[in-house]
Structure formats: C-alpha cells, structure tokens
Amino acid sequence: MEKExxxxxxxxxxxxxxxxxxxxxxxMLRERFIDIARHLxxxxxxxxxxxxxxxxxxxxxxxTAARNIYDRGHGSTPPTDPPSTYEPMA
Numbered sequence: 001m002e003k004e005x006x007x008x009x010x011x012x013x014x015x016x017x018x019x020x021x022x023x024x025x026x027x028m029l030r031e032r033f034i035d036i037a038r039h040l041x042x043x044x045x046x047x048x049x050x051x052x053x054x055x056x057x058x059x060x061x062x063x064t065a066a067r068n069i070y071d072r073g074h075g076s077t078p079p080t081d082p083p084s085t086y087e088p089m090a
Contacts, residue, residue, distance in 0.1 A: 040067065 047063050050056035 044063075044067070047060050051060050
C-alpha cells in the first residue's frame with residue numbers, strides 16, 4: 001500500500017513539479033539572453049572600427065542589417081482568407 005501512496009503523490013504533484021521546472025528554465029534563459037545582448041552590444045562598438053574602408057563600411061552595414069530582428073509572427077488574431085477571385089460561370 002505504501003508504494004501505491006507514493007505513486008499517487010508523484011502523479012498528483014507532477015503538474016506542479018513540471019511548472020516549477022519550466023519557470024526555472026525560463027528564468028535561466030532570460031539571464032542568458034541578457035548576457036548575449038551585452039556581448040552583442042560590445043561587438044557593435046567594435047564594428048565601428050571597420051568603417052575606414054569601403055569594404056569595411058559594407059561589412060559594418062551587413063552586420064547592422066543582420067542584427068535587425070523582424071517579427072513576422074501573426075500574433076493572436078487568426079489570419080483572414082484573401083478575397084476569392086473566382087467567379088462562377090452562369
């Protein structure tokens with residue numbers, strides 16, 4: 001009977017344990033993103049040193065363009081269907 005009780009407790013507490021584990025991972029990811037952002041900011045400052053030649057300017061512009069993030073997500077609204085161009089024949 002003791003084993004069944006332990007199994008029950010494990011099953012009942014599993015969702016809470018899972019939620020706590022995900023929360024800890026999310027916090028850890030936030031810290032890593034902040035750390036990476038700091039490194040990229042330092043690199044952004046170093047890139048300016050390349051702007052002395054045409055090739056360096058092209059490199060710096062490419063770096064800047066690559067650092068832009070384009071959110072192409074659709075958010076929480078469902079996409080709408082485009083209007084139909086099909087017209088039935090009479």
